Amino acid sequence: MGWDRAGHGDTAGRPARRAVVRAMALTGVAVGGASACVKGSTAQADDDPTRRGGASRSPSAPVITIEPGGEAGAVAPGGRVTVRVDGGRLTEVTVRAEDTDSFAGELSRDESVWTSTALLGPGVRYTVSARAQGDGGRDAAESVEITTAEAGETFVGEYSPEKNSVVGVGMPVSIVFSKPIGDKAAVERGLSVTCEPGVEGAWHWMTHRDGRDRVDFRPKEFWRPGTRVTLRMSLSGVDNGDGLLGTQQRVVKFRIGDAVVTEVDVRNKTMTVTRNGEKLRAQPVLISAGKPGYDTWSGTMVVLGKVPDLRMDSSTVGIYGPEAYDIGHVKWDVQLTPSGTYTHAAPWNEGKFGRINYSHGCIGMSTADAQWFYDQVHLGDPVTVTGSAERTVDTNNGYGGWNVDWEAWKAGSALA
Structure with missing residues (x-):
């Protein structure tokens, strides 16, 4: 099984403040780590007015706003990251942190606002990077570091099967938690299973043989051979119902073998x-x-x-x-x-x-x-x-x- 150990600390934190920075037009930004790509590619900056139909004055670069901002100090865990652009559209947002697989988010219809669906975990330093393309064609980029306050105690889930494994048609997704889960609904909302081809499936809570809380996901019938399954554990910042916060952002992909x-x-x-x-x-x-x-x-x-x-x-x-x-x-x-x-x-x-x-x-x-x-x-x-x-x-x-x-x-x- 996969077993994660994450940081510990205390839940106190100061409210986040906005960090609004007018980004310089760039020719490119290197990004990496867990990524939420909102578009497949990003346009290059172009400061030559003659290449924009002979305009006599370069248009302004778009303004990118990242909340909470890097100047906010240690922010309280459990909040969301919001990225906005004024005068353009977002082309890429990444949220990176050590021991974090992926930080999911949603883009607004007009592509001007990205909001994380995952919550900020306790005692973590995140790097949030964003790129945008302005209405006039210029690119902008901004990057901010966010540090969250630590929590006194945290919880994690020990999951099975492991990443990149090939398993039989009867294998469920199974998660055993390190601490009691009082608010099972909140924790379950942080879990999702998707697969290709799609199937009808459901989570089911039980008590593990050692007394810990456990939740399993299985389809209605045995998996179909060749199915590709993805478990997403978005538990960072989720309260277990007793004031303990989750720490995990995991994306676990595995495949179903022969029947x-x-x-x-x-x-x-x-x-x-x-x-x-x-x-x-x-x-x-x-x-x-x-x-x-x-x-x-x-x-x-x-x-x-x-x-x-x-x-x-x-x-x-x-x-x-x-x-x-x-x-x-x-x-x-x-x-x-x-x-x-x-x-x-x-x-x-x-x-x-x-x-x-x-x-x-x-x-x-x-x-x-x-x-x-x-x-x-x-x-x-x-x-x-x-x-x-x-x-x-x-x-x-x-x-x-x-x-x-x-x-x-x-x-x-x-x-x-």
């Missing part, structure tokens, strides 16, 4: 794997699932990760006494839940695959079959278990949200 879907039939003790609708084996894989009293979770789980070798100690999942075990090298382990559900090689159950369910809740198979399955699946691939006597896996036990009815899932949004 690798697994169905485990506990009653028949088989496992079938398809990729993009095609079976990968003519015959199902023979498995041995959880025995009575240790039945495998029912419902859809999602691959959380995998390792080729793992020690399995039953004390870590609360199994002691005659049923206890401690196996040093379990091969080809694919994790499905934090509570300890894996698929893995179980050579000690040789002869039981396809015949008897004899595990403590995991899905065991031969070493060869376990390695084959390990090679097929990746983070976010769904695994659905049917025919088990165990209840449906909890929503927060990994990514169990696919077991929630769609209407109930949508109702879990703070904005529903």
Whole structure:
């Protein structure tokens, strides 16, 4: 997962003052960092009157105003950046800061005012740069540094999946918060998911297994292979409802890979794997699932990760006494839940695959079959278990949200 650490400090700050500067006409301005481009290109300045139809006097350069201004001192976090131009139109605005991906904003219809939709975070030094083209053709540019007051405590969200990852069709967007979220609606307004092609999707709040607040986003159905997804976390300056301010401006892009879907039939003790609708084996894989009293979770789980070798100690999942075990090298382990559900090689159950369910809740198979399955699946691939006597896996036990009815899932949004 991605985990951000940002600055801390105190919320006191002085009101922002306007910083109005008549910008000199330029031939170009170097800009970088997180950018909100309002036009694709910026015209070059031209001080030769003969190249403007023979005008005898050069027109004035436009005036750019940036609020809050650099002379305002440490401004209170939680406000917005506004850039205005008098006598022209804005062609580019950038807001840069350390550890900040992007600072979103909106341009007015006449292209004279840009207002950030993101809020200023606490204890951050921002550089705001703007370019404009005047009504007479001249260019102008202005840059201002804005420093915000620090806050005593802040909060961040630990997100998954990571930037630039390729994940399975069952992978939700999941964010676990470092502090309790009292105003879930305000925080949810700072989150957005867009994708190409578009889908119907919704956020759903829950309590993470460790007691922290968590919110997941999933589409109504599994993602379509090849979908490109963008998570935007505009949480800087957002109040969690208890006076704690968010610090993050994150843009997390990832892609959906092939539709690798697994169905485990506990009653028949088989496992079938398809990729993009095609079976990968003519015959199902023979498995041995959880025995009575240790039945495998029912419902859809999602691959959380995998390792080729793992020690399995039953004390870590609360199994002691005659049923206890401690196996040093379990091969080809694919994790499905934090509570300890894996698929893995179980050579000690040789002869039981396809015949008897004899595990403590995991899905065991031969070493060869376990390695084959390990090679097929990746983070976010769904695994659905049917025919088990165990209840449906909890929503927060990994990514169990696919077991929630769609209407109930949508109702879990703070904005529903």
